[in-house]
Amino acid sequence: MLLTEVEILLPFEPSPGQRDSLCWMAPQAMQMPPRGWCVLEIDSPFEQVVVNNQGWLLRYVKKIVGSQEAAEDIVQETFIRAFKAYDGYQETGRQRQWLRTIARNVAFRYLGSPAAIREVNLCTGDESIVHFIETAMDHVPSAEEVALANELTRRIMEAISKLPEAQRSVVYYRFVRDFSVHQVAHLTNQPVGSVKSKCHYGLQKLRRHLSRYVVEGGFVVNCKDAYAFLFQYAKGRIMPEDREKVEGHLAACKDCTDLAESLRILAANMTPARDGEIRHYLIAIPLSDGTTLNYFGGTSRVDDRELQRMNAILEANGGVIPRGENWTFGIHDANLEHLAEFDNDGHKIEFELVPNPRDPSKVQVIYRKMVKVYPEHIIGSVALSRDKYVTTTIEDPNLVVGKLQNYLGANAKSGLYLAIPAGAKNIRIRRGNGVIDAGAYKFAFSERYVAEDECLRLECTYLKS
Numbered sequence: 001m002l003l004t005e006v007e008i009l010l011p012f013e014p015s016p017g018q019r020d021s022l023c024w025m026a027p028q029a030m031q032m033p034p035r036g037w038c039v040l041e042i043d044s045p046f047e048q049v050v051v052n053n054q055g056w057l058l059r060y061v062k063k064i065v066g067s068q069e070a071a072e073d074i075v076q077e078t079f080i081r082a083f084k085a086y087d088g089y090q091e092t093g094r095q096r097q098w099l100r101t102i103a104r105n106v107a108f109r110y111l112g113s114p115a116a117i118r119e120v121n122l123c124t125g126d127e128s129i130v131h132f133i134e135t136a137m138d139h140v141p142s143a144e145e146v147a148l149a150n151e152l153t154r155r156i157m158e159a160i161s162k163l164p165e166a167q168r169s170v171v172y173y174r175f176v177r178d179f180s181v182h183q184v185a186h187l188t189n190q191p192v193g194s195v196k197s198k199c200h201y202g203l204q205k206l207r208r209h210l211s212r213y214v215v216e217g218g219f220v221v222n223c224k225d226a227y228a229f230l231f232q233y234a235k236g237r238i239m240p241e242d243r244e245k246v247e248g249h250l251a252a253c254k255d256c257t258d259l260a261e262s263l264r265i266l267a268a269n270m271t272p273a274r275d276g277e278i279r280h281y282l283i284a285i286p287l288s289d290g291t292t293l294n295y296f297g298g299t300s301r302v303d304d305r306e307l308q309r310m311n312a313i314l315e316a317n318g319g320v321i322p323r324g325e326n327w328t329f330g331i332h333d334a335n336l337e338h339l340a341e342f343d344n345d346g347h348k349i350e351f352e353l354v355p356n357p358r359d360p361s362k363v364q365v366i367y368r369k370m371v372k373v374y375p376e377h378i379i380g381s382v383a384l385s386r387d388k389y390v391t392t393t394i395e396d397p398n399l400v401v402g403k404l405q406n407y408l409g410a411n412a413k414s415g416l417y418l419a420i421p422a423g424a425k426n427i428r429i430r431r432g433n434g435v436i437d438a439g440a441y442k443f444a445f446s447e448r449y450v451a452e453d454e455c456l457r458l459e460c461t462y463l464k465s
């Protein structure tokens with residue numbers, strides 16, 4: 001019954017017996033210091049609500065339920081519920097009434113449920129539980145602890161809430177509320193053996209739910225975070241710390257592993273620029289959620305004097321580009337979600353998107369911090385877009401039409417690459433050069449030198465299956 005209410009609670013440090021079963025779940029969170037529960041996201045205003053009200057609430061609830069232990073439990077749940085509904089509710093006069101209403105509802109539900117009666121009986125005289133609840137109320141984490149644990153906690157709680165009812169309560173009591181197997185057996189009125197097996201199967205399921213986000217030995221970035229780096233990774237132009245992050249994710253995510261491998265094959269097959277040519281490209285990968293992942297970029301030549309000036313500025317400012325300097329390496333549609341920007345060697349560049357005064361549908365990418373400028377500066381951008389590069393027709397929903405167009409500038413060897421799932425059939429290129437077979441994906445492509453005011457197009461059709 002508590003499960004939907006517990007998103008803000010987390011056991012940071014497992015008891016010694018738990019460590020083995022839990023270490024895969026939250027390795028980084030485990031290294032955090034606090035013992036017991038941790039009330040996440042509570043900044044000072046709500047903390048103050050707790051401080052101001054827990055005394056009288058405890059007395060009030062104890063009158064209703066008659067037991068100190070149960071009252072503590074109920075007050076705690078009252079605060080959890082209040083916190084979830086709390087949006088800076090500042091009228092202190094009505095705050096007491098609001099908290100009293102929540103507490104009364106929780107207390108009455110508690111008294112009415114057979115599980116609650118068992119719980120009260122069991123808790124009486126059980127010092128370890130009482131102590132546990134008391135210490136649980138004490139700790140308020142630092143902002144840093146909260147930030148580190150927040151995303152992971154949300155994932156874990158989301159995954160627990162998806163377990164079948166029988167496993168859910170057992171896993172919750174055992175691993176979130178930190179009760180022993182024997183205590184859980186008492187609380188849920190079932191044999192110790194059943195608790196153990198439900199914990200076992202529950203954890204197995206959790207592992208599957210969480211495998212995209214968590215692997216043994218490290219907290220792993222999610223797919224969207226990984227997308228930012230996949231093409232750099234595929235090209236082998238990535239900083240060691242980013243490589244580590246990506247590989248952590250790939251170890252847990254088959255989709256991204258397949259995509260990274262396809263991008264590696266694609267990168268090896270993209271026709272390089274000849275001497276004196278500049279290279280532009282756009283790779284579009286339609287994702288299952290309807291958005292498109294875009295890797296795009298090109299090369300800018302920077303003349304000697306400007307190069308020296310820019311690099312001198314970077315050196316003098318620790319890489320920060322002063323406000324007066326508007327170094328822009330591109331303009332793109334405002335509806336793109338720009339995920340990342342990289343240089344020749346895969347250093348991440350910090351940027352700001354500034355509306356283009358001449359055209360509100362476009363934004364300018366203004367660089368704010370970077371390591372260095374290269375004589376032939378390669379820009380690698382990553383973005384998600386809602387544009388549909390592939391569409392199906394009403395007449396034949398199995399028939400997909402893909403269209404790409406290059407807006408990346410001219411006087412350069414330009415390339416367009418559209419990802420097609422490997423299971424697709426009857427791929428036909430209407431405009432373009434052909435198809436690169438790259439494992440989990442094929443890439444329809446169009447490549448050629450594009451002169452000033454020219455546009456490169458790619459058009460293809462295929463059957464989904």
Ligand SMILES: [Zn+2]
Nearest residue numbers: 222223253256
């Ligand atoms: Zn992934």
